[in-house]
Amino acid sequence: MNQLLPPLHQKNPIASMEFTLASSASAKTALLSCRQMGLGSPKLPNVWRRSSWRSRSSRRNTSLRTVAMSTTAGLVNNMEAPEANAQNVNYMWPDKKRPRICIIGGGFGGLYTALRLESLVWPDDKKPQVVLIDQSERFVFKPLLYELLSGEVEAWEIAPQFSDLLANTGVRFFKDRVKCLYPCDHLGTNAPTAGTVHLESGLLIEYDWLVLAIGAEAKLDIVPGAADYALPFYTLEDAHRVDKKLRELERKNFGKDSAIRVAVVGCGYGGVELAATISERLQQKGIVQAINVDKTILSNAPAGNREAALKVLSSRKVQLILGYFVRCITKGNEPQTDAEPGSIDSAADHSESVTLELQPAERGLQGQTIRADIVLWTIGSKPLLPQLEPSDKPYDIPLNARGQAETDETLRVKGHPRIFAVGDSSTLRDRNGKLLPATAQVAFQQADFAGWNLWAAINDRPLLPFRYQNLGEMMTLGKYDAAVSPSFTDGLTLEGFVGHTARKIAYLIRLPTDKHRVQVGISWLLKSTVDSVATIQTMLTKAQ
Structure with missing residues (x-):
């Protein structure tokens, strides 16, 4: 073209x-x-x-x-x-x-x-x-x-x-x-x-x-209570709102033996990227549950991206609740059935939490009720x-x-x-x-x-018919971790730091103007240099 x-x-x-x-x-x-x-x-x-x-x-x-x-x-x-x-x-x-x-x-x-x-x-x-x-x-x-x-x-x-x-x-x-x-x-x-x-x-x-x-x-009006208690992740304001809520929960639970419960509704790219990013941020201080109506995540994604995501989510102990959809979200501190005595969440204060009622997408399964301190909505637009x-x-x-x-x-x-x-x-x-x-x-x-x-x-010239060319699919899986499946090579998936670098470079090239690309590129390079020096210093300190 x-x-x-x-x-x-x-x-x-x-x-x-x-x-x-x-x-x-x-x-x-x-x-x-x-x-x-x-x-x-x-x-x-x-x-x-x-x-x-x-x-x-x-x-x-x-x-x-x-x-x-x-x-x-x-x-x-x-x-x-x-x-x-x-x-x-x-x-x-x-x-x-x-x-x-x-x-x-x-x-x-x-x-x-x-x-x-x-x-x-x-x-x-x-x-x-x-x-x-x-x-x-x-x-x-x-x-x-x-x-x-x-x-x-x-x-x-x-x-x-x-x-x-x-x-x-x-x-x-x-x-x-x-x-x-x-x-x-x-x-x-x-x-x-x-x-x-x-x-x-x-x-x-x-x-x-x-x-x-x-x-x-x-689109938050498809499930009762979603508009009142769920946070979308669609705009810059949404991202700031989610970050602010996480900071509040982190301060509230600082020094306490309790976990921040996060429910992510939807396991498309948006839901998986959120679950991976937040689970890495909270680490042992958080319990992330991802809910999806299908029995797999990323049902339309390349197999390489799906496998890379499953591996990362499993390593970060993200709980996948597959084959269920959210029936309603209500305010209240309902008893949590999956918290065992003595666990990190058994003594948690969830006075401001909400309750999600889950209904199975197929017969043969029983409904579930889970509690969350923050609900992130990634389905529907x-x-x-x-x-x-x-x-x-x-x-x-x-x-x-x-x-x-x-x-x-x-x-x-x-x-x-x-x-x-x-x-x-x-x-x-x-x-x-x-x-x-x-x-x-x-x-x-x-x-x-x-x-x-x-x-x-x-200019009175013939118009061109639009033809979409799928160049591949990319997703972030946390800091310095991503999965990239380019379309020009079947079966190839770049994972980990290599995938992260490829994704950042691809998006850097796609930024709107040359001036902004240069400014952002310099900023990212400086951050990467500082992080590399800090990593080397940490390794040397541990070796001594």
Whole structure:
């Protein structure tokens, strides 16, 4: 595929930005540009009503209805968006002739699409103006969140600010909440604009091209009590929350003959990586139990990764409860059946613990009840794709049952030639008809194609069909331990320190910008040097 991509070019300097205040009437006029298509006016949103992320999908209604993202107003280059309760404001693009691209979501799909667009060679009159909108001021490299718990990385290394990543580009960043979306690009129409994005701060952004890269969030509403007592591990805030809870439990149990009980729900990659990392951190002061509905862990992973994980979990005495699912989670100090008299947990204080009721997935097994001081939830996710307000006009974006946009093989949303969807917002299948996994690897590759196809569409060139290439699978198993199964060699799995090094190098290469890669690489090298010296000193001390 690389030979089809245009070469890099020298980046143009950042163009200036300007805002023009508009009256309420003119703001509504901008929002109702769809009138020019002879289809009537879409229903205006209530500017003063706050929305939250909601994704509704049912058998009767699988179309996009409303938009919502949670952020506050903000902008790169010391530009300020209006306050949330201010009058509507029209965003004035610096150039009225050049294409306008709005990207919603700054995860792997959104940010890397923006950077891909910046790297391509454009005719001077067609180089697009790009706006990136996200609910956070930081990009999060999610595969490395586990290293925050082990202390291997610092927050700035895996969660740099968008303002730093985009400082030398022409991409404008808004930290804001998308409230409503009005696409006008459905087939058979000829509108002067492809649609309008209405931010919760009151800013109205017209666009020629739109990229949906909103991502997903943990799904905690599938089991009673999960939303109240379980902690997800999906965002930077989730990682900080889990680390804070573990620190509190470690301080509370310091010097006591009691164990911290951790229940990890789910034994996919996320659950296994969490169980391995936390069991290594707590060591003899913790009891980690991993619950999975299947009778094995990592059921879809390469055999080498599964075997490496089983070996590590067994060596760290992680208790695997397989063939069970969580029926409910309740608050209370229920008696623990597996704690023997005189054991490290028999005299533990679990006054703030919760109880998990487990039900067997197959007949022939009896239910179980376990107690935990902290419950980590790693199963289920729901896309945060925006929803349009109900309308009888044909703007609806088709969604599948999970709430993802139905796209064609070029990543364009069906029925909307000016809207692309990537990452968790899109639904594509591989050559065998299986839905592509919601992984960073898929989002990386889709962002590359989305950037190229936007270039091709703007320059009247044919669009490329997306073809996913599985490059292999990697997982961390604790500090200086990992498993890597590359796809180009069957049966090969790199384990232990070798796997850990290969994984860190692979992710270092994938960091967003050259500057950030250099900074993080130097930081990791210094840490590794210090740890090596400390290890040598310890060995010499023991030898004396």
